[in-house]
Amino acid sequence: MFASPTTWNTARLTLRRPTPEDAQAIFTAYASDPEATRYMSWLVHRSIEDTRGFISFANQEWNECGVGAYLIQLDSAVIGSTGLHLAAPHRAVIGYILSRQLWGHGYATEACTAMVELGRSLRLERVEAQCHADHVESARVLEKSGMIFEGVLRKHSLFPNLSPLPQDVRSYAWTS
Template identity: 40%
Template sequence: MTELRTARLRLRAFRPGDVAAVHVYAGDPEVVRFMEWGPNRLADTEAFVAEAVDPPEGSHPFAVERDGVLIGAVALTVTSAEHRRGEFGYVLARGAWGRGYATEVATAVLAHAFELGLHRVAATCDPANVASRRVLEKTGLRYEGRLHGYLHIRGEWRDRLLFATVRPRVSGERR
């Protein structure tokens, strides 16, 4: 699996020994309040890490490290190989919020998506998650609309905001 680096972060493959570090954020109700999953029980986190260690084809999960400490995750999923479309999502431990790490992670994964040959990459966020919306906009994704009643989360139908971008055209390239 590819390893990605930013100025301050390392995005690497998950390892079986990552369960405890992942569970710190995956079990935190504040961290997952806008997610469609969680807060995780330990068994949920173990299952996630097992799948992330051996991901299905088209899935590119990365553990996010700062100074050798796992602080979150980001995943890129190819949603259509034929149409070269993908989507990504990210989550960071509460102690990593407000430092620009999410923007670094999103930028790195978006560049990786285009290196893989994807043409269009999308991401969604909860309308109340203002910080995530800012990350997506800073990363170069454009707001495309509101997906009403898109997810059923913890007994409630939730909307999502859709953001996307297309691969920048290279000089002389045809689309």
């Protein structure tokens, strides 16, 4: 188990562990937005209960692993989430989502870079991420976060807001 910081500050953002009190802010900022969640591996939230389920899952992951999901805050507003999710003792997966109104300002890159740095500080051997093969904006975020393109994985992941069929993904990683 790791002892990760529950709050992580970057130049412009605060990344912090979610709490049950964040449910409405998460739901409103991004989780209920069909466009923002289009390329996510989870279904768009239809109710606040879906968001509470995410927070419960996130807290369970934190309690078991000492690391997990982080909310992305700009000033005091929740604008998205990211996280470092352990896949093995030496390897973690990162992801991110951002409120659609704040796309294109470098916030996703800043948050993902922080997650790569967190993985490095935890002495992980590998931090990886995948994005839908057609989502060029996410590919660029991962590249700018210091990750290297490793290849395309065919029919690898489900994106339930996009299609019921497995989709191709671009795979990226930072390695020590």
